[in-house]
Amino acid sequence: MPDRTEVRLGEYESVELGSEQLTSRDVDCLHALRARGCFSLHPDRAGWRLKADATVGVVLLDRVRLVVEPKFAIPGKQLMAWLAYALGAPIPTTVRRWTTAPDGYADLVAAALLDECQKLLREGLRRDYVRRQSLEPVLRGRLDGAAQATRRYGQLDQLHVRTFDRETDVWDNRVLGTALKAAFALTTHSQLARDLHAIMGAFPHAAPPFAALRALDRVQYTRLNAHYRPAHTWARLLLRGGGVTDLLTDQGSAAGGLLLAMPALWEAVVRRMTTEAAAPHGGHRVPSNGGAGITVRGDLGSASTFRPDLLLSLPGPDASRRVLLPIDAKYKRYDRYGVSAADIHQLLTYSAGYAPSDAPKAVIVHPRSDGHGRRTLEVGGPQGALGVIHVLGIDTHAHPQQATEWVRTTLL
Incomplete structure (x- = not known):
């Protein structure tokens, strides 16, 4: 994780940034966020003046970690309670130990995701039948006759087989692996980062963020995976950069970060x-x-x-x-x-x-x-x-x- 200068401001507040603090890519990113109503950016004598709109969260720029804290109405200690209420999700127990100062809103959401993932691990991750094709020394599942004939040319020392086993490598778990990776990149609290890093290995190989979001949009909950809903709620929030489909405006983000539109x-x-x-x-x-x-x-x-x-x-x-x-x-x-x-x-x-x-x-x-x-x-x-x-x-x-x-x- 590159070293970045942390800059803090409240919603509707402004801050001066030196011309050396923002790269050209940062300026393009902030202009993109301005088009979405998150910030306004104007040049001044010292460099740039950045003003936050009704937005809280964090944006990771090349040289700056920009943190926008709730100032107007919802106090930091209550933000997660109101956010969980809006999402219809329970407030994770670990989140009660966190405040928005000095760790930030992004750490609150990361802690919420961590807590739900730890619950899932204690209960046992969901398994489902997954079809695999592999090369084995003994026959497991069904022999792939076509592959055996065209790739092994009749040799039987290794067999091309098709198996259908119950594994944890299903989308319910893979999207959480992706979200944990995104949360780890955002957090600055050392203990939280260690906990996230430790739990990431327990989940299957992470899918790309766009694929994970598509899977979350298509997921249908049944009695088999209903207990995944809270974890998926926080995962969706992280992967969308702060927006939630059909609930909160999907603002997205041109940079790594997590922004929540307060209106x-x-x-x-x-x-x-x-x-x-x-x-x-x-x-x-x-x-x-x-x-x-x-x-x-x-x-x-x-x-x-x-x-x-x-x-x-x-x-x-x-x-x-x-x-x-x-x-x-x-x-x-x-x-x-x-x-x-x-x-x-x-x-x-x-x-x-x-x-x-x-x-x-x-x-x-x-x-x-x-x-x-x-x-x-x-x-x-x-x-x-x-x-x-x-x-x-x-x-x-x-x-x-x-x-x-x-x-x-x-x-x-």
């Missing part, structure tokens, strides 16, 4: 939290795309669509009628500042398109760090009320399940 994480948290809060009241999530979306037609170009982060179907006042409640996750400082006009317009559009005309309402859910909070925006005009917007602030210092219970008692 995408917050959307995933709100999606699960409000769905679970509504379930005891008979509510459930409904799709807001396709024919259920709010569509704008007739303008230049293709039609545009408005879609809330979450659309809940709830029992109405009349037992035979259900109502829709649009909910949007906003990773913004709405605990300190007023809701922007653009967001008010957006939520009014949602309430007009989905909520009952006699009681149009919508919900904004944002993070905060000093206790839960709620306020109600009443929007009106000369002709009367236009709608109501409930602004819920979730205390990210609390446990996710406690926050879910608060949403249940407050919103529904």
Whole structure:
């Protein structure tokens, strides 16, 4: 592992980098990450000024190890709890010993993967039948007559055979070997690196990252491999550079690293939290795309669509009628500042398109760090009320399940 200068900053913070610290390849990498909304990079008199967006994690450059720490809403010690909640994965026991300082978010995810892989080893890795072709001194399995005739020319001192044995060299295990290798490259904590290195040899030969990701995208869980789901969750997070298919935006990375888009994480948290809060009241999530979306037609170009982060179907006042409640996750400082006009317009559009005309309402859910909070925006005009917007602030210092219970008692 090459020696790199470690540079730390918080999300939305900036740092100066000397021109000698960034190679041309580093500049290309950071420009690629800027196109994905992770950073902004501008030249200045001393070299470069790098500013982080709503992103946390680590990027390995040629001469710099760039660490972006959570500063806005979710504290470092709680980041793994909220991430595990969003992913629907248990919080590994070893992760409780880690914080984001000084080891970093990447070490937290690596520790989570390590813990799950150690559990799998204690229980015994899954085995399945694997077909092999080999050259043996005695007959095992079936003789490959064609290979024996064309390659050995009738000699019987060695036999071409086809075997079908139960082995651990299956995709469930191979993708974990790939993820452990990626985690080892990212971690800086010496004990964690030793533990990762020690366990890597217990897993089959690692597949290339692109092949491992394809296998993870195709995996189907049954009673035989359901216990692999948590380990595969952390492996997928590492191999995608911080993004998770169908849950967190797949930002990818042009360099080695692990970056987590915090707005995408917050959307995933709100999606699960409000769905679970509504379930005891008979509510459930409904799709807001396709024919259920709010569509704008007739303008230049293709039609545009408005879609809330979450659309809940709830029992109405009349037992035979259900109502829709649009909910949007906003990773913004709405605990300190007023809701922007653009967001008010957006939520009014949602309430007009989905909520009952006699009681149009919508919900904004944002993070905060000093206790839960709620306020109600009443929007009106000369002709009367236009709608109501409930602004819920979730205390990210609390446990996710406690926050879910608060949403249940407050919103529904």
